[in-house]
Amino acid sequence: MHRVRVEPLTAEAFAPYGDVLELPSRPGRIYYNDALGNLRPQAAASLSLTLREPSPPLPLRATLLERHPYSSQTFVPLDVARYLVVVAPHHPQGGPDLGQVRAFLARGDQGVTYRPDTWHHGLTVLDRPARFAVFMWATGGEGDEEFVDVEPFDVLPSGE
Secondary structure: OEEEEEEEOOHHHHOOOEEEEEOOOOOOOOOOHHHOOEOOOOOEEEEEEEEEOOOOOOOEEEEEEEEOOOEOEEEEEEEOOEEEEEEEOEOOOOOEOHHHOEEEEEEOOEEEEEOOOOEEOOOEEEOOOEEEEEEEEEOOOOOOOEEEEEEEEEEEOOOO
C-alpha cells in the first residue's frame, strides 16, 4: 500500500496544485485574484460556509479523491486549528496520479485554492471542529465535480 507523509504547507511546495492564502497579520488586504480559475463562462460564483467535525487522528486511509475540472476551489479558514490538504495531479491517461500524491499540514491561518483539474481529498480537519468559507464556480450540473474511488493509501504524520 502506498504511504504519504505529511509535510508543512508552503507556497513553494503547493505551487504545482494551486495557491496558499496567508491570512493578513497586520491591517490591510491581500489580493489573490490570480489564484481563482473559471474555465466555463456560464458558471456562476458559488460561496458557501461549512462546519466540519475533526477526523480521527492520523494515519488517514484515503479511498476517494475529487476534482473540479473547470473551476478552482478555495477554502478560507474562519475558525480552524489545523487541517490536511491531500492533492494529486491529473494522470495523462485519466484519473489521479497516485504516484505523485502529496499531503500538507495547513495551519489555521492558511487557506488554499486548488487549481482547476487538481485531484484532492475531501476537507479533513484535525484537533477540533472547523469553519471555512468555500468559493468556486458551478453550473449546478455535470462537470462541476468528479469523485473517484482510488486504490487506498495512507497519510502518515511527518515523523512516522
